[in-house]
Amino acid sequence: MKIITGNPGTGKHTVAGILAKKLGLELVDINQVAISKGIAKKGKQALDVDVKKLKKILDKKTSKNTLLVGHLAPYVVSKNKVDVVVVLRRSPYSLERIYKKREYSKQKSIENLGSEILGITYYDTIKNIGRKKTFQFDTTNKSIADTVKRIESLFVKGKTREDNVDWLKIVSKKRDLKRFFPY
Ligand SMILES: Nc1ncnc2c1ncn2[C@@H]1O[C@H](COP(=O)(O)OP(=O)(O)O)[C@@H](O)[C@H]1O
Numbered sequence: 446m447k448i449i450t451g452n453p454g455t456g457k458h459t460v461a462g463i464l465a466k467k468l469g470l471e472l473v474d475i476n477q478v479a480i481s482k483g484i485a486k487k488g489k490q491a492l493d494v495d496v497k498k499l500k501k502i503l504d505k506k507t508s509k510n511t512l513l514v515g516h517l518a519p520y521v522v523s524k525n526k527v528d529v530v531v532v533l534r535r536s537p538y539s540l541e542r543i544y545k546k547r548e549y550s551k552q553k554s555i556e557n558l559g560s561e562i563l564g565i566t567y568y569d570t571i572k573n574i575g576r577k578k579t580f581q582f583d584t585t586n587k588s589i590a591d592t593v594k595r596i597e598s599l600f601v602k603g604k605t606r607e608d609n610v611d612w613l614k615i616v617s618k619k620r621d622l623k624r625f626f627p628y
């Protein structure tokens with residue numbers, strides 16, 4: 446299967462929908478599966494998901510032709526079933542605006558911004574699925590068409606140049622560490 450992951454607001458569902466249609470892939474949305482199977486509870490901040498159960502269900506539900514989408518992807522797939530993973534990244538300054546529009550709570554926003562700044566999803570994808578299969582793309586100030594084109598090329602050719610991302614450096618330079626890590 447192919448995977449598109451990344452923190453909320455990085456652009457996963459937008460590009461996954463387009464790519465699934467374009468390439469004839471079967472789109473599987475991790476959150477939707479979790480909710481429909483009754484293994485996700487609406488927690489205080491986000492979905493509380495039983496990761497073990499979800500992994501079993503997704504093992505059955507996915508195939509070679511699957512495009513799996515969701516921020517939980519690195520934690521709920523069997524490594525040997527994965528061909529390639531795209532981790533979408535976006536500047537915390539841009540994400541902050543998206544979270545405001547989505548009316549995320551202060552805590553949910555801070556958690557996701559901190560995770561993006563530290564690159565946790567990218568790091569965990571490399572750790573759990575492997576360096577060679579992992580490619581990150583920065584969607585900040587990029588058009589949707591451009592991002593779709595880059596991912597399509599990766600999916601077709603099997604490799605590509607990924608982006609360098611170091612939000613921590615940018616945030617510290619701007620002296621915004623306190624703003625994003627208030628606790
Ligand atoms: N290059 C891009 N790629 C994907 N989405 C983008 C891009 N630029 C802007 N967006 C916008 O980003 C917002 C968040 O996208 P969405 O697909 O909902 O993210 P996610 O599924 O990761 O939460 C949407 O309003 C989308 O139109």
Ligand SMILES: [Mg+2]
Nearest residue numbers: 453454457458
């Ligand atoms: Mg989404």
